[in-house]
Amino acid sequence: MKPTFKTTALAILVSLGATACLSNSDNSPAKPTPVQPQNSSDAPAITLATPEDYNYEEASKTSNGTKWRTLDLNNTASDNNPSGSNERFGINIVGSDSLVAGTLDLNEISGNKLGSHEGKKTINNTEVTYDVVNLPYASYGMATTEVDPDPRNRARESKEHVKYVLYFGGAYLPQSDGPGLGGIGNGKFAYEGNVKAMVKDIQGEVIAYNKNDGVVKLTIDSSKFLAGRSKILDFSGEMSSKLLGRTIQLKTDKPEDFITYQDYKVTGDAIYNTDTDGRFKLEFYGKSGFSDMAGTATIYSNPRSPNGDLGSIDGKKISSYEAVFGGQIQP
Numbered sequence: 668m669k670p671t672f673k674t675t676a677l678a679i680l681v682s683l684g685a686t687a688c689l690s691n692s693d694n695s696p697a698k699p700t701p702v703q704p705q706n707s708s709d710a711p712a713i714t715l716a717t718p719e720d721y722n723y724e725e726a727s728k729t730s731n732g733t734k735w736r737t738l739d740l741n742n743t744a745s746d747n748n749p750s751g752s753n754e755r756f757g758i759n760i761v762g763s764d765s766l767v768a769g770t771l772d773l774n775e776i777s778g779n780k781l782g783s784h785e786g787k788k789t790i791n792n793t794e795v796t797y798d799v800v801n802l803p804y805a806s807y808g809m810a811t812t813e814v815d816p817d818p819r820n821r822a823r824e825s826k827e828h829v830k831y832v833l834y835f836g837g838a839y840l841p842q843s844d845g846p847g848l849g850g851i852g853n854g855k856f857a858y859e860g861n862v863k864a865m866v867k868d869i870q871g872e873v874i875a876y877n878k879n880d881g882v883v884k885l886t887i888d889s890s891k892f893l894a895g896r897s898k899i900l901d902f903s904g905e906m907s908s909k910l911l912g913r914t915i916q917l918k919t920d921k922p923e924d925f926i927t928y929q930d931y932k933v934t935g936d937a938i939y940n941t942d943t944d945g946r947f948k949l950e951f952y953g954k955s956g957f958s959d960m961a962g963t964a965t966i967y968s969n970p971r972s973p974n975g976d977l978g979s980i981d982g983k984k985i986s987s988y989e990a991v992f993g994g995q996i997q998p
Contacts, residue, residue: 715781715995718803718958723779726803726840726954729754735838736773736806740766740790742832755931758806758836761963761991766812766832767793773806785878798878800861800993804952805837805959807993809863809876831865831873833991835961837952839931858885858960860994866910866977869986881907883992885917885949885960902933906964911977911988915939915964917947931957937964939988942972949992961993 727736735756742765758773769790777784781801788795799808814830864880865873888901904917919935931952937945949962966988969975977985 715802717781721803723781723801723803724774726838727774727779729756729838729840734772734774735836736801738771738773738810738834740771740795740810740832741768742766753841754839756836756838756840758834761833761835761989764830764832766795766810766830767791769793771795771797771810773799773801777801798863800863802837802860802952802959802961802993802995804840804954805835805961805993807833807835807863807961807991809833809865809878809991829873831876833863833865833963833989835963835991835993837950837959837961839950839952840954856887856957857997858887858994859883859997860960860992862906862908862990862992864908864910864988864990866980866985867987867989868983871986874980874983874985875910877910880909880990881914883907883994885994902935906937906990906992908988908990910980911939911966911985913939915945915966917964933962937966939966939977940974942974943967943969943977945988958996959993960995962991964988964990964992 728734733756736758738758738760740760742760742763767790771788771790776786776788776797777799781803783798783800785798786796788797793812796811797808798810799806809831811829811831814828860883861879862881862883863876863878865876867873883904883906885902885904902917902919905914906917907914916938917935918938919933921936932948932950934946934948937947939945943966945964945966947962947964949960951957952959952961966977968977968984968986977988979985
């Protein structure tokens with residue numbers, strides 16, 4: 668029997684005027700969250716509708732009892748897909764950066780609860796500040812810590828010795844032996860969620876981080892699926908950004924863009940405008956379906972092009988925009 672979608676309401680109710688930031692009609696300047704770590708009381712109120720018969724602790728383990736909501740801060744881990752199993756799970760740092768040797772247990776810091784959580788935890792004698800959102804079958808967020816100054820850059824301000832990493836991941840836990848399509852047949856499916864993002868200067872230093880930078884919306888039309896192991900989906904998406912002051916389009920128009928049958932991954936272009944370079948990737952997660960999604964997007968400025976500028980904040984030119992996001996299927 669093929670897995671099926673959970674059809675219960677999984678809408679995300681986003682606070683802080685998230686709906687309003689889907690457009691940029693007033694062209695108002697971005698007002699980013701300061702780079703310095705914030706108190707947990709400032710966390711955005713994210714409310715999740717829990718799936719029917721959902722148990723957080725059970726959903727956060729694989730069939731053999733492995734707890735998958737753990738983040739290797741040294742960034743040496745990889746997605747897990749055990750041999751002979753259709754399960755896929757793991758939370759990983761975006762890119763090649765690392766923070767400290769140690770693991771951040773997202774179950775522990777969240778008290779085994781869904782939603783948004785912020786705080787600090789000492790790992791191997793190093794204080795790590797974290798910002799995480801737990802969805803039923805996915806997690807995404809940011810972690811940061813102070814690092815020793817680079818002797819080659821002694822003139823930098825002290826706040827520039829704070830290192831940031833973004834992360835996302837989740838678990839696809841099928842109930843049958845076949846990879847299945849998560850109940851996706853003919854029809855359209857929409858997802859909505861939140862975006863966390865930071866912008867960097869040309870030297871790679873973080874100018875600003877926004878824990879609630881915007882809203883991501885995706886639509887998948889499965890009516891044109893082809894038979895066999897190679898599947899084609901019509902995909903469209905967008906994500907708003909307060910840091911950049913506009914909406915970013917997510918497109919899958921290139922030959923290398925894809926959604927895979929077994930891994931449930933989508934890659935494509937993150938389009939700020941035609942003169943900048945950007946890419947995104949996302950994955951679908953859930954128990955017998957595509958109930959959750961999480962991913963990342965990066966956009967780079969292109970100073971050689973007329974419209975390749977990403978703008979500036981506090982007089983500092985933005986060289987890159989990096990984001991993670993996550994959301995749930997809409998009823």
